[in-house]
Each structure stands twice: as C-alpha cells, then as structure tokens.
Amino acid sequence: MVRAPYFDKNGVKKGAWSREEDDKLREHVEKYGLWNWREIPKFAGLSRCGKSCRLRWMNYLRPDVKHGNYNEEEEDLILKLHEKHGNKWSLIAAKLPGRTDNEVKNYWHTHLKKRSVKKQNTLVLKEKCSGHTSESEGSQMKKEMEARTVVSYTPSNPILESTPLSPETSCNELSNLSTDFCSKTSCVSGLKLE
DNA sequence: AAAGTTCACAACCGCAGTAAC
DNA sequence: AGTTACTGCGGTTGTGAACTT
Numbered sequence: 247m248v249r250a251p252y253f254d255k256n257g258v259k260k261g262a263w264s265r266e267e268d269d270k271l272r273e274h275v276e277k278y279g280l281w282n283w284r285e286i287p288k289f290a291g292l293s294r295c296g297k298s299c300r301l302r303w304m305n306y307l308r309p310d311v312k313h314g315n316y317n318e319e320e321e322d323l324i325l326k327l328h329e330k331h332g333n334k335w336s337l338i339a340a341k342l343p344g345r346t347d348n349e350v351k352n353y354w355h356t357h358l359k360k361r362s363v364k365k366q367n368t369l370v371l372k373e374k375c376s377g378h379t380s381e382s383e384g385s386q387m388k389k390e391m392e393a394r395t396v397v398s399y400t401p402s403n404p405i406l407e408s409t410p411l412s413p414e415t416s417c418n419e420l421s422n423l424s425t426d427f428c429s430k431t432s433c434v435s436g437l438k439l440e
Numbered sequence: 441a442a443a444g445t446t447c448a449c450a451a452c453c454g455c456a457g458t459a460a461c
Numbered sequence: 462a463g464t465t466a467c468t469g470c471g472g473t474t475g476t477g478a479a480c481t482t
Contacts, residue, residue: 249451249475261475262450284467300468301451336470347470352449 259293263302267292271299272307305346312344316353324350325358 251261259267274290280303283296292299305311316324320342327338335347335354342350 260452282467296467297453297469298451304469305450333471348450351471356448 253293257293258295260298263306267294268302268307271303275303275307301348305348310344311346313349316357320345321358324354325361328354328358 249261251259251264253259270290270292271286274286278289280286283300285296286292287294287296287299290299294302306313323342324338327341331337333351335351339345339347339350
C-alpha cells in the first residue's frame with residue numbers, strides 16, 4: 247500500500263516509515279518539541295529529510311490525529327466546505343477536529359468526489375430541464391447530451407476515468423458526466439454548455 | 441487459480457508565501 | 462531591495478489489498 251523504503255542518491259531514506267523511525271521521531275518531538283524540521287532528523291538519528299519528518303508527524307504521529315471512521319456528519323461537512331472553498335484542504339481540515347489536510351484530501355478523492363460530481367450534475371440537469379418547457383426541446387436536449395457523451399469519452403477525460411461505468415449506466419448518467427467534464431474544462435470538445 | 445483491474449491511502453514533488461539575513 | 466532558507470499546501474504518484482474476470 248505504501249512505497250517501499252529506499253535511499254536516494256544523497257543517502258536520504260524515502261518511502262514507508264518503519265515503526266522504529268516513528269518511535270524515534272515521536273520520542274524526539276515529545277522531548278524537545280518542534281523547533282526546526284531540517285535539524286530534527288539529524289538530532290533524532292533519522293536518515294530522513296525534514297520535509298518527510300514534518301509530513302509524518304503532522305499526518306500520523308501527532309497524538310490528536312484520528313484515522314478513518316468518517317461519520318456522515320463529517321462527510322457532509324467536507325462536501326459543504328469543499329463546495330464553498332474548493333480544494334482548500336487545510337481550510338477544510340481545520341474545521342474537522344483530528345483530521346489532516348492530507349487525509350481529507352485522500353478521502354474526498356476516493357469517496358466523496360463521485361458524490362459531489364453526481365450532485366452537481368443533477369443540479370445542472372435540473373436547471374437545464376426547467377429551462378426547456380416543450381417536449382421537442384426536451385428530446386432535442388437529450389439527443390444533444392447523448393452526442394456529447396460520445397464526443398467526451400476519451401482516455402484523457404478525468405471525470406470518466408475517475409468514475410467507473412457499468413453497462414447499466416444510463417444515458418442520463420453518462421450525459422451528466424460529460425456535462426460536468428465540459429463545464430470543468432471550458433468544454434474541450436467545443437460544445438459549450440451555458 | 442491466475443491474471444488483470446480498481447481502490448485506497450501513504451508519501452513524494454514542486455511551488456508559493458514568508459521570515460531572516 | 463535582493464537573496465536564501467524554511468514551512469505549508471495542493472497535486473500527483475506508487476504500491477499493496479481487494480475485487481473481478
């Protein structure tokens with residue numbers, strides 16, 4: 247699950263942290279506090295760069311950090327805050343006690359992104375549908391969106407790449423995905439959605 | 441059972457902001 | 462005012478586990 251430990255050309259260790267390294271860092275920080283991340287690894291007897299130590303401490307070793315087990319409240323809060331602030335992970339994490347920006351970011355990408363995209367697409371579709379009153383306009387729009395789905399389905403489409411599609415995926419869902427991608431990328435395929 | 445694919449997440453990289461000199 | 466060093470942030474990558482074919 248994590249990168250295997252290795253040494254770079256400068257003899258600095260990288261990759262997954264061992265239990266022993268964690269203990270050394272924790273012990274040093276508890277004893278002397280946080281003062282200079284560049285110096286801490288030297289004094290703690292670690293072959294790591296300061297940046298790596300800082301990340302390890304901030305995200306996993308800090309005593310107040312909790313891992314996993316996100317409840318619904320937290321999920322909703324992340325979604326709301328992301329809607330409001332965008333990818334300001336440190337800002338979002340600050341509102342969630344015990345959560346780190348890295349963890350929130352990972353959680354959003356793996357669990358909440360799909361929900362967020364779907365929600366946005368539903369809203370966009372609702373708005374568009376409410377603007378088309380006649381039946382012919384509605385069916386015309388449906389055709390248009392289905393056409394966009396074909397145009398937008400390329401390997402470079404990040405939304406589609408990140409969203410698994412089953413054979414049962416409806417045309418509407420596909421349209422939603424392409425719609426979202428278009429709006430996000432200023433419509434690469436040249437079909438603009440206003 | 442083996443091979444291929446997707447998921448989950450720890451860790452790295454590069455950049456920007458800021459403080460110190 | 463310019464340069465350097467340090468820190469923090471967000472994007473991205475690497476890889477083992479889990480799942481599917």
